[in-house]
Amino acid sequence: MADTGVSTRRTLRLDERGTAGPGSRTDEVVIGLSPAFGDFFTKTIVDIPHAEVLRELLAGIEEQGVHARVIRFRGGSDLAVIAHAAAKLSGSGIAVGVLSRGTTMIHQKDLVRLSNLELFPQAPLMDLDAFRKVGRNAARYAKGESPEPVPARNDFMARPRWQAKAALLHIKETEFVVPGADPVELDVRFQLADAG
Amino acid sequence: MADTGVSTRRTLRLDERGTAGPGSRTDEVVIGLSPAFGDFFTKTIVDIPHAEVLRELLAGIEEQGVHARVIRFRGGSDLAVIAHAAAKLSGSGIAVGVLSRGTTMIHQKDLVRLSNLELFPQAPLMDLDAFRKVGRNAARYAKGESPEPVPARNDFMARPRWQAKAALLHIKETEFVVPGADPVELDVRFQLADAG
Amino acid sequence: MALVAGVDIGNSTTEACVAEIGPDGDVEYLSGALAPTSGVKGTADNVEGVVAVVRRALERARRGVQELDAVLVNEATPVISGLAMETITETIVTESTMIGHNPDTPGGAGLGVGTTVAFGALGEREPGEPVICVVGAGIDFEDAAHGINAAVERGIEVTGAIVHADDATLIANRLREPVPVVDEVTLVEKVPLGMPAAVEVAEPGRTIRTLSNSYGIATVFGLDAEQTRMVAPVARALVGNRSAVVVRTPDGDVTGRRIPAGALTLSGERGKRSVEVDAGADEIMTALRGVRPLTDAAGEPGSHVGGMLARVRDTMSELTGTRADAVRIQDVLAVDTFVPQRVTGALAGEFALENAVALAAMVRTSRGPMRLLAARLREALGVDVLIGGVEADMAVLGALTTPGTGKPVAILDLGGGSTDAAVATDDGVVRSVHLAGAGDLVTKLIDSELGLDNRELAEDIKKFPLAKAESFFHVRMEDGTARFFTDPLPADTFARVVVLSDTGMRPVPTRHNLDKIRQVRRAAKHKVFVVNALRALEQVAPGGNLRQLGFVVVLGGSALDFEIPDLIAEAVAGFGIVCGTGNVRGSEGPRNAVATGLVAAHALAPELGLAVGS
Amino acid sequence: MALVAGVDIGNSTTEACVAEIGPDGDVEYLSGALAPTSGVKGTADNVEGVVAVVRRALERARRGVQELDAVLVNEATPVISGLAMETITETIVTESTMIGHNPDTPGGAGLGVGTTVAFGALGEREPGEPVICVVGAGIDFEDAAHGINAAVERGIEVTGAIVHADDATLIANRLREPVPVVDEVTLVEKVPLGMPAAVEVAEPGRTIRTLSNSYGIATVFGLDAEQTRMVAPVARALVGNRSAVVVRTPDGDVTGRRIPAGALTLSGERGKRSVEVDAGADEIMTALRGVRPLTDAAGEPGSHVGGMLARVRDTMSELTGTRADAVRIQDVLAVDTFVPQRVTGALAGEFALENAVALAAMVRTSRGPMRLLAARLREALGVDVLIGGVEADMAVLGALTTPGTGKPVAILDLGGGSTDAAVATDDGVVRSVHLAGAGDLVTKLIDSELGLDNRELAEDIKKFPLAKAESFFHVRMEDGTARFFTDPLPADTFARVVVLSDTGMRPVPTRHNLDKIRQVRRAAKHKVFVVNALRALEQVAPGGNLRQLGFVVVLGGSALDFEIPDLIAEAVAGFGIVCGTGNVRGSEGPRNAVATGLVAAHALAPELGLAVGS
Numbered sequence A, B: 001m002a003d004t005g006v007s008t009r010r011t012l013r014l015d016e017r018g019t020a021g022p023g024s025r026t027d028e029v030v031i032g033l034s035p036a037f038g039d040f041f042t043k044t045i046v047d048i049p050h051a052e053v054l055r056e057l058l059a060g061i062e063e064q065g066v067h068a069r070v071i072r073f074r075g076g077s078d079l080a081v082i083a084h085a086a087a088k089l090s091g092s093g094i095a096v097g098v099l100s101r102g103t104t105m106i107h108q109k110d111l112v113r114l115s116n117l118e119l120f121p122q123a124p125l126m127d128l129d130a131f132r133k134v135g136r137n138a139a140r141y142a143k144g145e146s147p148e149p150v151p152a153r154n155d156f157m158a159r160p161r162w163q164a165k166a167a168l169l170h171i172k173e174t175e176f177v178v179p180g181a182d183p184v185e186l187d188v189r190f191q192l193a194d195a196g
Numbered sequence C, D: 001m002a003l004v005a006g007v008d009i010g011n012s013t014t015e016a017c018v019a020e021i022g023p024d025g026d027v028e029y030l031s032g033a034l035a036p037t038s039g040v041k042g043t044a045d046n047v048e049g050v051v052a053v054v055r056r057a058l059e060r061a062r063r064g065v066q067e068l069d070a071v072l073v074n075e076a077t078p079v080i081s082g083l084a085m086e087t088i089t090e091t092i093v094t095e096s097t098m099i100g101h102n103p104d105t106p107g108g109a110g111l112g113v114g115t116t117v118a119f120g121a122l123g124e125r126e127p128g129e130p131v132i133c134v135v136g137a138g139i140d141f142e143d144a145a146h147g148i149n150a151a152v153e154r155g156i157e158v159t160g161a162i163v164h165a166d167d168a169t170l171i172a173n174r175l176r177e178p179v180p181v182v183d184e185v186t187l188v189e190k191v192p193l194g195m196p197a198a199v200e201v202a203e204p205g206r207t208i209r210t211l212s213n214s215y216g217i218a219t220v221f222g223l224d225a226e227q228t229r230m231v232a233p234v235a236r237a238l239v240g241n242r243s244a245v246v247v248r249t250p251d252g253d254v255t256g257r258r259i260p261a262g263a264l265t266l267s268g269e270r271g272k273r274s275v276e277v278d279a280g281a282d283e284i285m286t287a288l289r290g291v292r293p294l295t296d297a298a299g300e301p302g303s304h305v306g307g308m309l310a311r312v313r314d315t316m317s318e319l320t321g322t323r324a325d326a327v328r329i330q331d332v333l334a335v336d337t338f339v340p341q342r343v344t345g346a347l348a349g350e351f352a353l354e355n356a357v358a359l360a361a362m363v364r365t366s367r368g369p370m371r372l373l374a375a376r377l378r379e380a381l382g383v384d385v386l387i388g389g390v391e392a393d394m395a396v397l398g399a400l401t402t403p404g405t406g407k408p409v410a411i412l413d414l415g416g417g418s419t420d421a422a423v424a425t426d427d428g429v430v431r432s433v434h435l436a437g438a439g440d441l442v443t444k445l446i447d448s449e450l451g452l453d454n455r456e457l458a459e460d461i462k463k464f465p466l467a468k469a470e471s472f473f474h475v476r477m478e479d480g481t482a483r484f485f486t487d488p489l490p491a492d493t494f495a496r497v498v499v500l501s502d503t504g505m506r507p508v509p510t511r512h513n514l515d516k517i518r519q520v521r522r523a524a525k526h527k528v529f530v531v532n533a534l535r536a537l538e539q540v541a542p543g544g545n546l547r548q549l550g551f552v553v554v555l556g557g558s559a560l561d562f563e564i565p566d567l568i569a570e571a572v573a574g575f576g577i578v579c580g581t582g583n584v585r586g587s588e589g590p591r592n593a594v595a596t597g598l599v600a601a602h603a604l605a606p607e608l609g610l611a612v613g614s
């Protein structure tokens, strides 16, 4: 039934299309993915499918009338590095970086790497709505607007509860790092698995 | 006597400081020089010393509170190529290109090469005042302002009269082209020759 | 069944409406069309435009000229409007007391006070009282800086500089102790030497604080109360500047003078009043209200306003073959405006924004060479031509084809040269009025207030929204939204404000920013159309009471504007009336009302038309 | 030789002036200082602030407290000002007739008309009349687009959509035939189904044309004149929107209601008048002018304005130990303003800019617990404390130390809570007046009109120029000049409007652009200070005629503002008077007038002071 909400299950297909270069469109946002996102890993720390994460980020950007480009960074698993490198390749200078476990950041090319426009450090708190809003805000920055930052949810219980799992995921993600590897442009396709 | 105007004679010293890279300051204008400017050639087609040409361009930029960087392009003698390449290296995206004979152009990095912001095709008509104004306008573009273009002087007699000399100068300049050579950052110094 | 074409010849636009009228008078509207009016309204020159527009409407209805039974033409009484603008204030600087221009790039910051000394004389100067160095033409910036530094080294206190060339930053950058420097003083040789003077430069983005304050000048020069009273106009003239120089000369003064523009004499049914044009628009309009309805207006002979009214009169007399002194001016609209003007006596080509009054005057003849026009038209088309009823009646009939309208209804026809209004009450009585001032005056105000000197560009600024080209790939629109382009924008739009006209992006060559241009545009529309709409409705409303109007339908070319109808709706919001843009026949928008009304009237009573040549 | 300190305790700021008075009464001013006032003006709590400021001034004069011969304190009569704001209009939508919000990203463009049908019911729908699809919460955009495409394929004419989520562009991008889509309709489940409706979306940067025009709505729904009259408020409410939905329900309506805010009764020496607060500021100020000078004001008990005046009265009674009903309100300033408010009955959380009236009221006691304060001060400093003459006399004396001033002189003291004025004519007579409304009211207006809810930020916006951070390395200032930085600006300033405060760049978290914020700031200053300056001068000028004033000296904390003095100078420019910011003693700017005046008065006639405890 169409009106009962998300009942479909989508799978994500990411096809590599060669080394990613700087974008020439000033109305593009780059989404920078960590080495194992949608690959070895398929879900965030709270089991949100990567297919849905990426779809919401893209939807948030598209709704604002802005173009998106998805790039995988194999060279490291540090979110600030990924997001900042993605911003340097972005035609607008704005990028979203996202790790397999769900930690997310909006970055801008002229900022120093350790700074950022918006940071969502607590992966367990990132739900689909949050990813949609991250995409939307990134697109609005790209348009030269000044959006209210996405309200940072904070749950003091989340940190201790998820800390061990987060550390494990990080170690695993880091295993997929290929030092010095070039960023790779990705073709993104969503496929409907059976509607269940 | 100080109040009788330009009675001093300045000489130009251009020291190479290695390959020129992209600028990081957003308030800089790059001045792109042709292969033989201030080197084999020391004067424009109407005998204006290159020292004074460069000094006026720099003064026009400095008066606007903008920074200047001077780069020599050895790879070619085409003004559009020089000016556009200079714009690509400019932190603000704005550059002035100037050929030994005095032909001058203001360019911007996002423009297609064959376009420009302002073009001064008739070298014989370029006097010191014009170079000052070119520097000023380039700096104003860099500040995001929208200056009136420098009035393009036009003299229908100039073309036939100077055509032959211009062609000779162009051939000579082209002899100094080193195909594929990197652009070189220059240290600019003016020295007072004796005041005559 | 009869196939007819209603034709409305306007000052700017000729409109046609083709319809089929059944035996019982039922109308089926088939099509409409419009084209620019050829020649002056109501003259035989109109034939060309009428033929073109009738043919186009017939084409759209897929009918031929030979099928046409009659062409119905409005009673096209020529309306001539004259526009003039008179500057009524002037700023005069005497004895070079003040240099108040705003060079783009003054140097340094702060306040310097001292005696003016020529740069050439600096070397002979002994230490003592502080000096302001005056750097004349032809002095190189390095030499200037070097000379000042040398003087300072010798113990001379140089507190500021006044410079001929655009060299202030260059000099200030080379001073060992930076001082405020005001540059681009074109007539620097006229700066009096040996006089006490003050130079002030504000930080970037700020304005000066001392020299724009009378007591600041008094403090600097140690003035008493009487002397301060004398310099108050200087201070006032410097408010808002980023830099300024004040030189204290014995008789230095700045005056804001009123320029006599002549008197306007308004004769109306309720008397006669004379008012000086330099008293401003309010006074003129108050005088007009006192004598309204106007029967004629005269300008003081030999004065500016006299010349203007004479021109309107002459054109009209030429057109209609009436004697010039028999032509009557039937309405006047005065609008306060301002124009950038060079300051008399200024040393740096300073401009001041001077007050001005714009005047629109309107002359309306009784029926012009209409019969000639009709006869020619008949020849050209080979069809009966009927001259229709009163134009205002026709406009009302046409307006009432707008869905949702009812009586009592008022129409507001916003044209190019005049603003016309008519009211039809429940009993069918129609009252109408024709006022001076409409779209052309708006264009003129935009043109002169922005100093464009380009009517066509001003017309585009009036009609289309603005944007700022922020890069070669995107513009920011008036409402703050960004619009992106895949191909780079033209080089001449770079960093400029552009008009998004229907033929593409057009750069506006002015120093004003987008918001300023927008503000001028909206103010001009307000000053003309809101003022005229209220004036017109007041004159046609029963008992002058707008609340008695049920419906107001806005028509005419200027009703197509993207903001004028909203401005008018807002202005009448308090009166509890329905006000909106017309939608003639539910399809034509605010166009075609008179043409449609002609057809409707013909269907109701075909015998009323005045047949020509049949 | 006597060393004295004049001390002025203001509502916000305490100022001191240290001077040496010679045997013949000649004064040598040594130093000045200021500090925030501790506690309520005129109470013993002030001691701490006074001690601090006297110590600081002495330090600057390199003198010790033990050298001090006397402290001269002004007669610090407490002035309490109350501020209140009441919203007086309200927009109410009934039967969900209209959705007029402006989602950032509507989809498609154009006008769609049809019957509202739930997305879920689209599958069962048969081809026939056109439909507007209502997409509820939880429906994925791909599913929505897919469902609409499928329906269109089956021959159903879908002309527009109303969507719960922020999905309009996403859906429109996936439609085979794009239609206008309005999204972010939070309460989409309340949209009535099976009703005729219209959806309009304008091109980017444009505003809607049909649904904001009464006759446009009439055309769309085929309304008659009476029905059109009913929808006129809907059209009016939609003017200026980029997108809108209108649903035609039997009793749907939009009303703009006046909210009764209570009546204000003004009792003055010339009678008593009552005025409804919701009549607006003009009416209130006209009533006040009719009864001026005010002896008291009362608010209708139980009403908003009643509550506000009661609060002012209570505070004052508490402070002074007077009974609340003995406290008299001596001035009121009403200002028209507006506040963004949620529309009642709206489906998409729409905001409307509602009218509001801000009221400042002022109470002034006769001398408060001054003697207690003086005694405490004597204890704290160990020095004689003299309570000086009338405050207005002192202010005039101090102001006259400004170079270039002369009599007749008027002072305008622009403070935080009140605007005070005094005039001294040639014969030495001083008249003074204390008006409600000053810097604090300006801050409050800025805060509420911009919807900041942050007084401290509003205070910064009042005091400092704005800029827009265009990149991490440069900002564009209000006047259009760029300022560059070598180090990147803080991340939170990115693409934002910032205030260039003295402690650095501060982002302004609002949707308004720089020009809008600037306009609100300048309008607030105008509404309070220009209005009050004219009101005050009118009341103190001989015969109420401003032309009788020779010199106007602007003083007080708000005279330090970067544009208020210019606004006032411009407003009085026509009266031929010298008006400028004071420069007390040629060095203190607009500060320290009363403190300086106390010293000057003491030097003239030391016996006039009222010694306390010596």
Ligand SMILES: Nc1ncnc2c1ncn2[C@@H]1O[C@H](COP(=O)(O)OP(=O)(O)O)[C@@H](O)[C@H]1O
Residues within 6 Å of the ligand: C009, C010, C011, C012, C013, C014, C414, C415, C416, C417, C418, C438, C439, C440, C459, C462, C463, C556, C557, C558, C559, C560, C561, C562
């Ligand atoms: N799209 C438009 N927006 C704003 N103004 C317009 C538009 N089209 C025409 N105008 C203005 O309408 C005026 C002419 O109106 P029109 O009704 O054709 O005149 P007339 O009734 O005198 O023939 C001109 O001032 C023109 O600038």
Ligand SMILES: Nc1ncnc2c1ncn2[C@@H]1O[C@H](COP(=O)(O)OP(=O)(O)O)[C@@H](O)[C@H]1O
Residues within 6 Å of the ligand: D009, D010, D011, D012, D013, D014, D414, D415, D416, D417, D418, D438, D439, D440, D459, D462, D463, D556, D557, D558, D559, D560, D561, D562
């Ligand atoms: N630099 C400034 N620019 C603008 N307003 C200022 C400045 N400094 C103080 N103010 C304003 O002055 C007011 C206080 O004035 P002040 O004369 O100190 O008050 P009072 O006379 O009541 O003690 C406050 O509203 C404050 O915002």
Ligand SMILES: [Mg+2]
Residues within 6 Å of the ligand: B063, C103, C104, C105, C106, C107, C166, C167, C168, C169, C183, C184
């Ligand atoms: Mg300069």
Ligand SMILES: [Mg+2]
Residues within 6 Å of the ligand: A063, D103, D104, D105, D106, D107, D166, D167, D168, D169, D183, D184
């Ligand atoms: Mg949206």
